[in-house]
Amino acid sequence: MRYLPKSDTERQEMLAACGLESLDALIAHLPEEVRQKQSLNLPDGKSEYEIVEYFRALGDRMANGYASFLGGGVYRHYRPVVADVIAQRGEFLTSYTPYQAEISQGTLVTIFEFQTMLCQLTGMDVANASMYDGSTAVPEAALMAARLNKRSSILVASSVHPEYREVLRTSVRNQNLPVEEVAYDSKTGLLDLADLEAKLNDGISSVIVQSPNFFGAIENVNAAADLAHAHGAKLIYIFTEAVSLGLLAPPSKADIVAGELQSFAISPSYGGPYAGIIATRMEHIRQLPGRIVGETKDAAGNRAFCLTLSTREQHIRREKATSNICTNQALIALMATIYMSLYGKQGLRELAEQNLSKAHYLASGLPLRFQSPFFNEFVVDCKAAGTTPEALNEALLAEKIVGGIPLGSFYPELDGCLLLCATEMNKRAEMDALRRILSATAEDASTQQAATTTA
Amino acid sequence: MYPNNYRYTKDHEWVVVENGVGTVGITVHAQDELGDIVYVDLPTVGATVAKGDTFGSVESVKAVSDLYSPISGEVAEVNSALNDAPEKLNADPHGEAWLIKVKLTDPAEVESLLSAEDYQNYLKG
Numbered sequence: 001m002r003y004l005p006k007s008d009t010e011r012q013e014m015l016a017a018c019g020l021e022s023l024d025a026l027i028a029h030l031p032e033e034v035r036q037k038q039s040l041n042l043p044d045g046k047s048e049y050e051i052v053e054y055f056r057a058l059g060d061r062m063a064n065g066y067a068s069f070l071g072g073g074v075y076r077h078y079r080p081v082v083a084d085v086i087a088q089r090g091e092f093l094t095s096y097t098p099y100q101a102e103i104s105q106g107t108l109v110t111i112f113e114f115q116t117m118l119c120q121l122t123g124m125d126v127a128n129a130s131m132y133d134g135s136t137a138v139p140e141a142a143l144m145a146a147r148l149n150k151r152s153s154i155l156v157a158s159s160v161h162p163e164y165r166e167v168l169r170t171s172v173r174n175q176n177l178p179v180e181e182v183a184y185d186s187k188t189g190l191l192d193l194a195d196l197e198a199k200l201n202d203g204i205s206s207v208i209v210q211s212p213n214f215f216g217a218i219e220n221v222n223a224a225a226d227l228a229h230a231h232g233a234k235l236i237y238i239f240t241e242a243v244s245l246g247l248l249a250p251p252s253k254a255d256i257v258a259g260e261l262q263s264f265a266i267s268p269s270y271g272g273p274y275a276g277i278i279a280t281r282m283e284h285i286r287q288l289p290g291r292i293v294g295e296t297k298d299a300a301g302n303r304a305f306c307l308t309l310s311t312r313e314q315h316i317r318r319e320k321a322t323s324n325i326c327t328n329q330a331l332i333a334l335m336a337t338i339y340m341s342l343y344g345k346q347g348l349r350e351l352a353e354q355n356l357s358k359a360h361y362l363a364s365g366l367p368l369r370f371q372s373p374f375f376n377e378f379v380v381d382c383k384a385a386g387t388t389p390e391a392l393n394e395a396l397l398a399e400k401i402v403g404g405i406p407l408g409s410f411y412p413e414l415d416g417c418l419l420l421c422a423t424e425m426n427k428r429a430e431m432d433a434l435r436r437i438l439s440a441t442a443e444d445a446s447t448q449q450a451a452t453t454t455a
Numbered sequence: 456m457y458p459n460n461y462r463y464t465k466d467h468e469w470v471v472v473e474n475g476v477g478t479v480g481i482t483v484h485a486q487d488e489l490g491d492i493v494y495v496d497l498p499t500v501g502a503t504v505a506k507g508d509t510f511g512s513v514e515s516v517k518a519v520s521d522l523y524s525p526i527s528g529e530v531a532e533v534n535s536a537l538n539d540a541p542e543k544l545n546a547d548p549h550g551e552a553w554l555i556k557v558k559l560t561d562p563a564e565v566e567s568l569l570s571a572e573d574y575q576n577y578l579k580g
Contacts, residue, residue: 150499286494286496320512320519320521
């Protein structure tokens with residue numbers, strides 16, 4: 001948008017039209033405490049060159065050269081250069097969603113590949129292209145399950161990402177779909193199967209399980225699916241860390257898979273845009289939101305691609321739409337497509353193994369809160385180590401390491417616990433530093449305590 | 456084209472009753488207006504339907520349309536062959552491509568529906 005400067009005369013004219021004498025009079029109704037009293041510390045006009053230089057220096061000081069152990073739904077993975085090179089080609093970057101789809105064969109090919117690779121990764125028959133992100137894919141999956149078995153109640157594991165659960169609640173609040181949570185086992189951090197069984201009944205439409213779950217632990221999805229199916233409920237499998245699919249067995253007993261693809265060459269970017277997907281079995285395809293690209297033959301008998309199920313919400317179904325997905329994250333999904341094809345089956349497996357090994361190296365010797373198999377994230381009991389998540393994070397930051405996520409605000413009973421993540425991006429020296437700083441922080445705390453006791 | 460023993464609605468469904476069970480379908484005119492039919496969404500056996508209420512939908516390449524039940528009762532049978540071959544609805548809507556069979560709770564309802572002659576007059580407008 002163009003910036004249109006105003007002259008003093010124009011300002012006076014506008015003030016006069018409002019019947020005011022000064023700019024201060026215009027904001028006189030605002031409380032004192034929210035007003036900026038001193039003027040901003042802005043130097044006089046600088047050249048573009050100076051401004052670029054200034055921010056580059058600021059970035060070097062504040063943003064570059066940091067190690068990070070943050071996970072919890074957004075993961076730091078290496079983004080191959082070619083992902084941006086291809087995604088930024090004008091043909092992809094500037095094209096809007098293909099309304100006359102079949103003339104955009106190039107776009108359809110990439111979507112077809114996207115769907116195919118996600119089916120291979122999840123073990124499902126069909127995957128849509130695509131959802132806004134993992135969190136919004138969850139309520140879409142729950143609504144889909146409710147349409148399939150014409151039931152309304154949703155059981156969601158409390159080990160599912162807390163923010164995903166919030167999005168779920170917000171989305172279904174006015175759809176008469178009650179949501180109840182299933183406890184996690186306080187020893188393993190896994191979904192409490194006994195609690196799930198107790199809460200299942202013939203009114204339950206779906207059971208939502210995430211694996212690896214928010215604590216990084218690998219859930220027994222098949223056991224949860226068996227319980228759900230025994231009561232006619234659908235099992236919805238959620239993933240936030242797509243790299244885990246390179247190693248974990250596909251959720252073969254799940255009815256619907258919903259997940260986040262940020263790990264696949266999508267920059268963390270302060271929270272978005274990302275891309276999500278829903279995949280399911282062929283018999284449920286008509287209830288799947290979004291579009292499906294299929295392979296066909298053109299008039300000359302050549303291999304060609306078409307919108308087998310078009311963005312039905314937008315035209316064919318219109319007021320009978322079953323979802324509000326009208327657009328999607330095609331460009332972002334393309335990055336994931338490029339990433340998956342670059343790594344390939346073997347590459348993704350090796351990447352996943354590297355993540356697993358690094359996380360287990362980092363975890364060795366640390367006081368873990370839960371006893372269960374984990375992928376690239378785990379929960380450290382800082383309290384047991386004699387410190388707090390906040391003190392540890394502060395000490396880490398002083399050495400240019402961004403620590404983990406304190407869990408107290410999400411789970412009050414896990415106050416004193418920290419969620420740590422290690423990916424292929426974390427170097428051994430960083431991991432050793434984290435462990436060294438943890439024991440140093442704990443020692444400091446105990447020395448301080450001893451001093452207080454002596455005094 | 457429109458069998459005399461069938462009864463019709465202004466929403467373009469038909470019903471034929473035999474031994475207290477009504478077989479329900481859509482008319483030739485309906486399939487003609489819809490164009491190529493690609494999907495039919497039908498209720499499950501055991502579901503109850505009420506006269507005038509929607510019991511499913513039919514999707515063509517042009518649009519999705521609701522299906523309105525001409526009679527009230529319990530769904531006794533569903534034509535599951537249409538799941539794999541919805542195009543049968545274009546080919547034989549008055550025969551092979553029936554939609555559901557309903558155990559009638561109020562057989563007298565049928566009397567209020569259009570005869571084949573009434574329906575064809577209605578189509579002529």
